[in-house]
Amino acid sequence: MPPPRSRPGHSRRAQYGLFFGYVAAVTGMLVAALLLVASVLDPRGYNAIATAATDVTAPLQGGGRGVGRALQDAVDGIAAYVEAGSKNRLLTRELADSRTRLIAAAATERQNRELRALLGISAARPDPVAAARIVGSTPVGGRRFATIDAGASSGVRPGQPVLAAPGLVGRVEAVGQWSARVQLLTDGGNVVPVRRATDGLAGIATGTGDGAIDVRPLVSGANPFRQGDVIVTSGVGGVYAPGIPIGTVSRLTPDGALVRPRADPSAIDFALVYPLYLQPLPPPPPPPAD
Structure with missing residues (x-):
């Protein structure tokens, strides 16, 4: 037997939702068909409708663009902060390495001076x-x-x-x-x-x-x-x-x-x-x- 057709059940809210969905789909199809016919038969009228639609949606597009820019700026700021932190850690390590090398060089120089002084002592005394x-x-x-x-x-x-x-x-x-x-x-x-x-x-x-x-x-x-x-x-x-x-x-x-x-x-x-x-x-x- 073929499976029974699915029905929205006895919920009135579900039935209304399904009905309005069909209505919206049919209305969208009719509007699209009318716009297609208007673009062929009356280009001026179609341009007027398109311009009006652009005027209506322009503020929304501008707001969305601003939100997108704000999100992009936030992402760029976070990326810059992370990059600055990594650079700061790298510079800190390089500074610590340079300080260690300077300390080692100073210690080596002090030891060299001490050895040269010892050579002077040994030259003036017995072996x-x-x-x-x-x-x-x-x-x-x-x-x-x-x-x-x-x-x-x-x-x-x-x-x-x-x-x-x-x-x-x-x-x-x-x-x-x-x-x-x-x-x-x-x-x-x-x-x-x-x-x-x-x-x-x-x-x-x-x-x-x-x-x-x-x-x-x-x-x-x-x-x-x-x-x-x-x-x-x-x-x-x-x-x-x-x-x-x-x-x-x-x-x-x-x-x-x-x-x-x-x-x-x-x-x-x-x-x-x-x-x-x-x-x-x-x-x-x-x-x-x-």
Whole structure:
């Protein structure tokens, strides 16, 4: 059997909707037919109708065009914002990369200056035992040590002095196969014979354990030190060669002075390990006269 014809049912609203749909379709067909006949039989009348229709729809077209432009401007603004954000992120990354390269270049230049200064030190002194990098140091505490990446395999031995470009760092205390521990000048157990660079005033320098060096003169009497005095090693004791910079007097004490060390391990990358200083033997006594 053929399927039954579909019907809108008993809903009056559905029936009215279907009826008005048919009416609108038939009316549209009739209007189109009339316009076609008018365009053939009465072109002037058709032009008048078309012009009137254009006048009616022009505001709607203008409004729609404005809405379209507004939507296009909004889309363009969003796209520009997204593009600006991506460009901003790219510029930020490029700025960070440039800053990193500048920092690395500055660090390389500082290391080159330090190495050139070390070359000047080695040219003015005997051949060093080893050149090493300072890989760490004690920031706080009464005991002050640094670690270098040269040990027994490089010829490093306990007691040997360690120098950097600014001055004396300390002396080797313990040695491993590939590293060594250096007792810094500021360590409380480090004692160095020193003198004032200007007139040779002798003294003893002892680390205070808090980043400074306490210097006391060997002569009794009034405090002979002044702020700004440069303190160097005296060469007495057979460990440190004479004339190695220790530091500068920063503050006077009742019986001496506090010295700020020139060689700060936290700001130094490289150091040289030297052999123990051997004082020259005194000249032999003259032969007895006949």
